[in-house]
Amino acid sequence: MKHLVASRMERCIGCHSCSLACARLVHKCLSWENAGIRILSSGGLSTGFTAKLCLVCDPAPCAAACPTGSLKQRKGGGVTQNKKLCIQCGKCAAACPVDAIAQDRQGNPYVCIHCGSCVEFCPHDCLELREAEG
Numbered sequence: 001m002k003h004l005v006a007s008r009m010e011r012c013i014g015c016h017s018c019s020l021a022c023a024r025l026v027h028k029c030l031s032w033e034n035a036g037i038r039i040l041s042s043g044g045l046s047t048g049f050t051a052k053l054c055l056v057c058d059p060a061p062c063a064a065a066c067p068t069g070s071l072k073q074r075k076g077g078g079v080t081q082n083k084k085l086c087i088q089c090g091k092c093a094a095a096c097p098v099d100a101i102a103q104d105r106q107g108n109p110y111v112c113i114h115c116g117s118c119v120e121f122c123p124h125d126c127l128e129l130r131e132a133e134g
């Protein structure tokens, strides 16, 4: 089972290509806010960037908190997502200890499902899909 890891963020230039790829390819949206990976800056280019994404909990508190089964425990950690079952209650986002689930104005949640669609769109090789240990 593979996990997305933001392993070389010291190289990040904050272009949001990863988030835009996720929004477009996985979530069928056009905003980098509506993505499973979001890039944050603490000020400007000189202070660097961090990636906010799912840390593959096992068991996953977000899946346990979801009342409809829209988010389900993924084998090996993290979650799978069935958007059709989501009732936009926000319980998953509230349960995530690292604030990795973003909601849009309608309450739709965006979470990394570790598909790796973003990796090839990063121009600085900051991200990798890594085989889980153990």
Ligand code: SF4
Binding pocket: 053, 054, 055, 056, 057, 058, 060, 061, 062, 063, 077, 078, 079, 095, 096, 097, 098, 099, 100, 101, 111
């Ligand atoms: S979204 Fe948050 S709670 Fe859910 S598996 Fe990822 S890190 Fe854990």
Ligand code: SF4
Binding pocket: 011, 012, 013, 014, 015, 016, 017, 018, 019, 039, 049, 051, 121, 122, 123, 124, 125, 126, 127
């Ligand atoms: S694509 Fe790479 S460089 Fe661009 S914001 Fe994402 S992690 Fe940073």
